[in-house]
Amino acid sequence: MHEPHSGPDRRMFLRATALSGAALTFGGLATPSASAAPGGFPDYTYVRTLLTPSQLKYNPTGEIIFPTVRGVYDKLSSPLGRYYLYYAPHDAPGGICLAYGDSMEGPFTEYPDNPIVSNKWDPHYSVTHVSSPHVLWNQDAKEFWLYFHGENTTTRLARSKNGVDFTYDKVVLTTSMMPAGTSETSYARVFRYDLPSRGARYVMLFMINNTTDHRDIGWGWSADGRNWTFAQTPLVRHSDVGAVNIGGPHLLTRDGSAFVVYNKDKSSGGDMMITEVGADFSLRKHLGVFYNSRSAPPDNGRSAAPTFGTDGGVPYMVYEAGERLAGSIAVARG
Incomplete structure (x- = not known):
């Protein structure tokens, strides 16, 4: 996922998660890892709930989803906090939201x-809702790039110098760019990742739905993060892993290979799964459960839409915890 960061300390965001033996490597620093999930990644354990809808001032629908957390202390001269956490309600009217803090564990x-x-x-759009914020630090442009959906058929891009005030850019993905019968192209995340054979420097992962009403993971590639080419067949299919629906994909890398972490719907177990797709995305090696959702609150048997980072060399995962549209944002430590 290659999120470039620099700065005087090493509390860096996860760029390309790498494990070598029992050492977890972040930006050249090795930290012992007591245990590992499939693929050699950290075995994450729930720490605390970070955001609960009922405690928020902006709470139009009583639900929030799809966190993205970014380290900003080495990018902004006067940030609100060391970390910016983006999230949104899903149901109408939705709305892309921001919280800030000085530690990955909150508050x-x-x-x-x-x-x-x-x-x-105005004059760009008027839709029932906007949601699923994914913010990329674009090192080339020295900007925060926000990818978000609204409606579920359309993914858009907005850009910002400070991570708060965004300027509208363009539509980057719609159902019309996918095979006939596609009904949803949303919940996109974009990562800095080189695919030389495709002339690409960015990869997009997203949820795709069609007339069968079974959600899969789609993908695309881009030279600049704005203009995209999309594979016309899913990267990971729900049937590959025995699920009714899968979604919330995130890219991780290790030892020169790429992996996709995504969640099953609760009726299919509610856990996060991991599939190795290889350096060129031609491999399909399903490795099983990446994070086993706890039956206790806040997971209540469902975890989804992970985002990853480090703080003081410690790996963290921030994720959507609980029933779909009735959950909270939680953090787990590796």
């Missing part, structure tokens, strides 16, 4: 003027 403070992006943005 996080709600930005007072949420939402920072709403479901109406």
Whole structure:
């Protein structure tokens, strides 16, 4: 996933998660890892709940989803906190929201003027809802690039110098770019990842649905993060892993190979799964459960939409915990 970071200390965001033997490597620093999930990644353990809808000032629907956490202390001269946590309600009107804090374990403070992006943005769009924020630090442009959906048929891009105030850019993905019968192309995450054979420097992972009403993981590639080519067949199919639906994909890398972490719907177990796709995305090696959702709160048997980072050399996973549209944002430590 290659999120470039620099700075005087080593509390860096996860760029390309790498394990060599029992050592977890972040930006050249090795940290012992007591145990490992499939693929050699850390075995994450729930720490605490970070955000609960009922405790938020902006709470139009009583639910929030799809966190993205980014280290900003080495990119901004006067940040609100060391880490920015983006999230959103899903149901109408949705709204892209921000919280900030100085530790991956929290606490996080709600930005007072949420939402920072709403479901109406003249003259660009007026939709029932916007949701699923994924923020990429684009080192080439020295900007925060926000990918978000609204409606579920359309993924858009907005750009910001400070991570708070965004300028609309363009539509980057719609159902019309996929095979006939495609009904949803949403929940996209974008990563800095080189695919030389395709002339690409960025990879997008997203959820795709069609007339069968079974959600799969789609993917695309881009030279600049704005103009995309999309595979016309799923990267991971729900049937590959015995699920009704899969979604919330995230890219990890290790030892020169790429892996996709994603979640099953609760009726299929509610856990996060991992599939190795190889350096060129031609491999399909399903490795099993990446994170086993706890039956206790806040997971209540479902975990989804992970985002990853480190703090003081310790790996963390921030994720959507609990029933779909009735959960919270939680953090687990590796």
